[in-house]
Amino acid sequence: MTAKESLNRDYGLLLGFLKSVSLRLRFSIALEILLLFSCGFILILLGTLFTLKLRETFPYLPFLYGLIAILFLCSLIFLGLWRMAFRPSLERVARGLEEKFPRLSDDVTNSLLLFNQMRRGKGTEHLSEALIAAQIRRTANQVSTIKPW
Numbered sequence: 530m531t532a533k534e535s536l537n538r539d540y541g542l543l544l545g546f547l548k549s550v551s552l553r554l555r556f557s558i559a560l561e562i563l564l565l566f567s568c569g570f571i572l573i574l575l576g577t578l579f580t581l582k583l584r585e586t587f588p589y590l591p592f593l594y595g596l597i598a599i600l601f602l603c604s605l606i607f608l609g610l611w612r613m614a615f616r617p618s619l620e621r622v623a624r625g626l627e628e629k630f631p632r633l634s635d636d637v638t639n640s641l642l643l644f645n646q647m648r649r650g651k652g653t654e655h656l657s658e659a660l661i662a663a664q665i666r667r668t669a670n671q672v673s674t675i676k677p678w
Contacts, residue, residue, distance in 0.1 A: 536662040539669040540644050543637070544619070546672050551622045555613065562609035569605050573598045626672075633671060640668040 580594040617625075623637040643661045 532659050532662050536644075536658065536665060539662065539666045540640075542669045543640060543665065543672060546669075546675075547619050547622050547626070547637075550626060551617060551619070554622070555616055558612050559609075562605075562612060566602075566605050566609065569601060573601065626675075630675060633668075636664070636668040636671060640665045 576594060576598070577591075580591045583590055620638060620641060623641055627633045627635060627637055643656075643664060647656075647658065647661055
């Protein structure tokens, strides 16, 4: 196996792991939004009992409460769609992984940056391809030891 093939294979492993972490993050965000929406809906249903009791004192209270409830649910839906639409970049996932596992230090972001620089051909004149391949291989091996649960 040549150094270029090894480099592409190790970068593919690293990229696959980062994409799986990103997918899990998106699933957890979706679950969070679903739970937030259901809690908001339950709170609105509980509040309707309050407005029905005070209808005699404040005749427009059910109407105002209905408007506020609709705005609240629409804002929760908008927040959920906003958070689901913008997934985190691979660099952001790599930084989060490095923060969670300090033994990785800056290896993951450095490997991503080195591979992108080498692919573009900028700034890697003084670095050998074998050195970059070794860095990415070491990072892929470190990341593969992380348990997903």
